[in-house]
Amino acid sequence: MLPDRVLIVEVGPRDGLQNESTPVATEVKLQFVRRLVDAGLSQIEVTSFVNPKRVPQLADAPELIAKLPNAADVTFSALVPNEKGLDRAIESGVKRIAVFTAASETFTQKNIGMSIDESMTSFASIVKRATGAGLSVRGYVSTCFVCPYEGEIEKERVRDVTARLLDTGVDEVAISDTIGAAAPTDVRETVGFVLENIPAEKIALHFHDTYGTALANVVAGLELGVATFDASAGGLGGCPFAPGAAGNLATEDLVYLLDRMNIRTGLAGQSDVDLAKVVDAASIIANALNRPLPSAQWRRMHGSCAGDGA
Amino acid sequence: MLPDRVLIVEVGPRDGLQNESTPVATEVKLQFVRRLVDAGLSQIEVTSFVNPKRVPQLADAPELIAKLPNAADVTFSALVPNEKGLDRAIESGVKRIAVFTAASETFTQKNIGMSIDESMTSFASIVKRATGAGLSVRGYVSTCFVCPYEGEIEKERVRDVTARLLDTGVDEVAISDTIGAAAPTDVRETVGFVLENIPAEKIALHFHDTYGTALANVVAGLELGVATFDASAGGLGGCPFAPGAAGNLATEDLVYLLDRMNIRTGLAGQSDVDLAKVVDAASIIANALNRPLPSAQWRRMHGSCAGDGA
Numbered sequence: 001m002l003p004d005r006v007l008i009v010e011v012g013p014r015d016g017l018q019n020e021s022t023p024v025a026t027e028v029k030l031q032f033v034r035r036l037v038d039a040g041l042s043q044i045e046v047t048s049f050v051n052p053k054r055v056p057q058l059a060d061a062p063e064l065i066a067k068l069p070n071a072a073d074v075t076f077s078a079l080v081p082n083e084k085g086l087d088r089a090i091e092s093g094v095k096r097i098a099v100f101t102a103a104s105e106t107f108t109q110k111n112i113g114m115s116i117d118e119s120m121t122s123f124a125s126i127v128k129r130a131t132g133a134g135l136s137v138r139g140y141v142s143t144c145f146v147c148p149y150e151g152e153i154e155k156e157r158v159r160d161v162t163a164r165l166l167d168t169g170v171d172e173v174a175i176s177d178t179i180g181a182a183a184p185t186d187v188r189e190t191v192g193f194v195l196e197n198i199p200a201e202k203i204a205l206h207f208h209d210t211y212g213t214a215l216a217n218v219v220a221g222l223e224l225g226v227a228t229f230d231a232s233a234g235g236l237g238g239c240p241f242a243p244g245a246a247g248n249l250a251t252e253d254l255v256y257l258l259d260r261m262n263i264r265t266g267l268a269g270q271s272d273v274d275l276a277k278v279v280d281a282a283s284i285i286a287n288a289l290n291r292p293l294p295s296a297q298w299r300r301m302h303g304s305c306a307g308d309g310a
Numbered sequence: 311m312l313p314d315r316v317l318i319v320e321v322g323p324r325d326g327l328q329n330e331s332t333p334v335a336t337e338v339k340l341q342f343v344r345r346l347v348d349a350g351l352s353q354i355e356v357t358s359f360v361n362p363k364r365v366p367q368l369a370d371a372p373e374l375i376a377k378l379p380n381a382a383d384v385t386f387s388a389l390v391p392n393e394k395g396l397d398r399a400i401e402s403g404v405k406r407i408a409v410f411t412a413a414s415e416t417f418t419q420k421n422i423g424m425s426i427d428e429s430m431t432s433f434a435s436i437v438k439r440a441t442g443a444g445l446s447v448r449g450y451v452s453t454c455f456v457c458p459y460e461g462e463i464e465k466e467r468v469r470d471v472t473a474r475l476l477d478t479g480v481d482e483v484a485i486s487d488t489i490g491a492a493a494p495t496d497v498r499e500t501v502g503f504v505l506e507n508i509p510a511e512k513i514a515l516h517f518h519d520t521y522g523t524a525l526a527n528v529v530a531g532l533e534l535g536v537a538t539f540d541a542s543a544g545g546l547g548g549c550p551f552a553p554g555a556a557g558n559l560a561t562e563d564l565v566y567l568l569d570r571m572n573i574r575t576g577l578a579g580q581s582d583v584d585l586a587k588v589v590d591a592a593s594i595i596a597n598a599l600n601r602p603l604p605s606a607q608w609r610r611m612h613g614s615c616a617g618d619g620a
Contacts, residue, residue, distance in 0.1 A: 002495075183570035184529050185312075212519075212563040212606030213570070216526040219494050246610055253522040260493035260523070296522030299604060300556055 003227035005264040007043060008254060008273060009174070009204060010036050012282070014045040014079055015248055016236025018055050020289060026060045028288045030067055035281035036233060037071045040266050040273040041251070045077045045098060049085035065092040073267055077138065081112060086126050090133050097130055099123045099170065100140035103157045104147035107178070111142065120164050127169040139165035139173045140206065144190060146181035155193040162194055162203075172204055174230055177217065180210030180246055184220035191224055204228035209235060209294070210246035215257050218249070222263070229254060234282025234293035250295030252278040313537035315574040317353060318564060318583060319484070319514060320346055322592070324355040324389055325558055326546025328365050330599060336370045338598045340377055345591035346543060347381045350576055350583040351561070355387045355408060359395035375402040383577055387448065391422060396436050400443050407440055409433045409480065410450035413468045414457035417488070421452065430474050437478040449480035450516065454500060456491035465503040472504055472513075482514055484540055487527065490520030490556055494530035501534055514538035519545060519604070520556035525567050528559070532573070539564060544592025544603035560605030562588040 013033055017024060029046075036044055046068065052059030061078060068076055077096035080089050089097050101119040102108040108116050127137050143150075144158045162173045175191060182190075187205070194203065205221045205228070207214040218229055235250030255275045258265050265273040279297055286293050292302060323343055327334060339356075346354055356378065362369030371388060378386055387406035390399050399407050411429040412418040418426050437447050453460075454468045472483045485501060492500075497515070504513065515531045515538070517524040528539055545560030565585045568575050575583040589607055596603050602612055 181570070183567055185571045209522075209606065210610055211566045211570075212522070212525055212560070213567055215522055216529045216567065219526045219529065246606070250522070256521045257493055257523055257526065260491070260521075261495045294609060296519065296556070300520055 001225075002222050002261065002263060003225065005227065005268070006222070006258055007228045008041060008251060008265055009228060009230045010041040010044045010233060010251055011206075011230050011248060012036070012232035012234065012236045012251065012285070014048050014058070015230075016232040016234070016285070017057055018048060019237070020057055022289050023057065024285065024288050026063050026067070028284060029060070029064055030069075032233075032281055032284045033064075033076075034069050035277065035284060037069055037074050039277035039281055040271055041278075042073055042267050042270075043075045043077070045079065048079035048081075049088045049092075050079065050081050062088065062092045065094050073270065080126065080130070082122065083126060083129075086130060090130070090135070094135070096136045096138065098138040098140060098174075099126060099165075100142060101161060101165065102142035102147075102178075103153050103161050104143040104150045106149040107143045107147050110149065116161060120168065123165070124168040131169055137170045138204070139168070139170035140176055141165065141173055142176050142178045144175045145177050145186045146179055148179055153190075155190040158190050159194045159197060162198060166198065166202060172202055172228065174204040174206040176206035176230075177208055180208030180214065182207070182217055183213050184216050187217045187220035188224065191221060191226065195224055195226075200225040200227065204230060206230035207249045208237065208246055209249050214249035215253060218254060218257065222261075233278050234285060234298060235295040236282070236285060236293065247294050250282075250293075250297065252282070252297040253295050256297065311535075312532050312571065312573060313535065315537065315578070316532070316568055317538045318351060318561060318575055319538060319540045320351040320354045320543060320561055321516075321540050321558060322346070322542035322544065322546045322561065322595070324358050324368070325540075326542040326544070326595070327367055328358060329547070330367055332599050333367065334595065334598050336373050336377070338594060339370070339374055340379075342543075342591055342594045343374075343386075344379050345587065345594060347379055347384050349587035349591055350581055351588075352383055352577050352580075353385045353387070355389065358389035358391075359398045359402075360389065360391050372398065372402045375404050383580065390436065390440070392432065393436060393439075396440060400440070400445070404445070406446045406448065408448040408450060408484075409436055409475075410452060411471060411475065412452035412457075412488075413463050413471050414453040414460045416459040417453045417457050420459065426471060430478065433475070434478040437480055441479055447480045448514070449475035449478070449483045450486055451475065451483055452486050452488045454485045455487050455496045456489055458489055463500075465500040468500050469504045469507060472508060476508065476512060482512055482538065484514040484516040486516035486540075487518060490518030490524065492517070492527055493523050494526050497527045497530035498534065501531060501536065505534055505536075510535040510537065514540060516540035517559045518547065518556055519559050524559035525563060528564060528567065532571075543588050544595060544608060545605040546592070546595060546603065557604050560592075560603075560607065562592070562607040563605050566607065
């Protein structure tokens with residue numbers, strides 16, 4: 001039994017841009033976000049309050065948030081790594097934040113310089129303060145299937161970290177395939193296991209499309225009853241000059257799949273997400289980076305695929 | 311219950327090259343085929359006996375077949391459109407041929423200049439003569455989900471054409487999503503319906519990846535018990551200069567999925583298909599065409615994706 005309706009969490013402005021070394025002007029990002037809103041996306045992760053020295057691309061987070069369009073039905077969110085980031089987020093006026101840890105101890109250490117236990121202690125305090133300030137909070141768990149350092153990740157670790165994050169007070173956990181290695185069998189095993197204890201309404205799935213399996217994984221998630229999926233317009237999110245890196249599942253490819261499966265993508269009573277307008281939004285970034293994008297829709301519309309010709 | 315083992319029918323040398331306007335030398339094609347054999351592929355559709363004036367790229371079919379490597383466990387096949395093509399195929403010494411019709415009347419008319427009924431009459435005679443000459447025969451049914459001219463295709467038509475083709479004596483029918491429009495729900499509905507009357511062993515699935523859904527569709531097929539899938543090394547098969555065209559499901563992406571799902575891809579008692587060697591084989595054609603390829607593996611190994619940068 002598939003869900004009738006899916007919520008697409010658009011992460012392109014944050015996850016899609018954070019690894020881009022070419023600076024993208026705030027006004028261009030705003031144009032991107034405005035078009036995403038116009039396309040009917042109702043949850044958009046727009047930026048991150050990580051240390052601007054670590055991610056200069058997103059150093060304009062406060063300015064960006066100040067200039068976001070007025071859109072009553074749209075929730076904008078920002079990533080928050082620590083207390084200092086939360087100070088900046090609260091000051092910016094953003095209404096939703098996201099915290100992030102991982103199911104792999106090594107990845108957590110390398111990514112945020114803490115153990116998983118330490119990250120939980122840190123986030124418990126951040127989530128409490130954020131919700132006290134009227135913000136809602138989502139949590140990410142990275143490397144839920146395969147870790148680039150540790151290899152295969154046990155499903156028990158994913159369940160435990162997910163449960164602990166929910167205990168801190170986040171309203172949703174995005175189980176993430178950070179390197180895009182999972183197949184539908186992995187989704188069934190790991191996410192199916194998590195869902196034995198945790199309601200599907202609390203779970204989002206976040207896939208990268210490194211090996212082309214992201215849509216197949218979405219279908220496995222739908223079949224488990226999950227109805228929230230992260231995606232990035234254009235399939236932004238890889239580092240195009242680093243072999244091995246690949247982008248998020250492309251929003252337009254997800255929209256094609258869901259449309260074809262007769263699953264609604266708009267909020268109740270509103271139109272579905274408009275595929276062509278998502279591609280139109282992504283083209284803002286393609287132009288800014290002077291580079292084509294990896295989504296199937298983009299390839300279909302603009303000719304075949306690339307990289308170098310070797 | 312998923313199959314333990316899948317047969318991958320490699321169609322790159324035929325379906326992948328037939329639309330390429332840049333001539334590829336016979337020796338280059340042979341190098342491609344030799345590497346595909348070396349990668350462990352055991353069924354390879356190498357060329358077509360269509361009118362050489364219509365498809366000049368494959369005009370070298372007799373020469374190519376004469377020079378194919380000796381490979382005891384590998385079956386090479388060629389497409390045959392009519393009696394004249396069969397004459398040429400028999401003369402060439404190829405041991406397996408493929409005939410093709412469609413589930414859409416308009417597509418059949420435009421593609422092969424016959425009605426579906428006429429194509430069945432023609433193929434009944436061809437299949438009889440081919441099997442009499444010791445050749446085995448596969449059948450393709452194009453446009454089984456969506457036709458570019460007629461739109462949605464009813465499952466009853468797919469079942470009927472498939473059954474009629476099997477009645478002519480073909481040993482397998484490849485149910486084909488010619489324009490790559492299907493989603494897993496389509497596969498379940500149409501292929502599931504066909505399988506109510508026809509054993510899964512008689513069915514292959516042939517997907518194009520126009521919208522990125524091909525691997526998701528493979529999983530739907532596997533869940534229905536189908537264990538034969540067509541694919542094309544590198545994702546060859548689209549026309550890169552024609553927006554809207556897209557290649558076959560890439561063999562290496564299929565191999566990644568099946569490996570990860572713990573499904574064997576080699577013949578019983580032999581090694582699985584070697585993903586890296588498939589990419590290596592595809593690179594022969596990428597070099598010959600001086601163009602990157604659309605598979606996820608290729609993008610991962612050679613950088614991000616492309617088309618123009620608009």
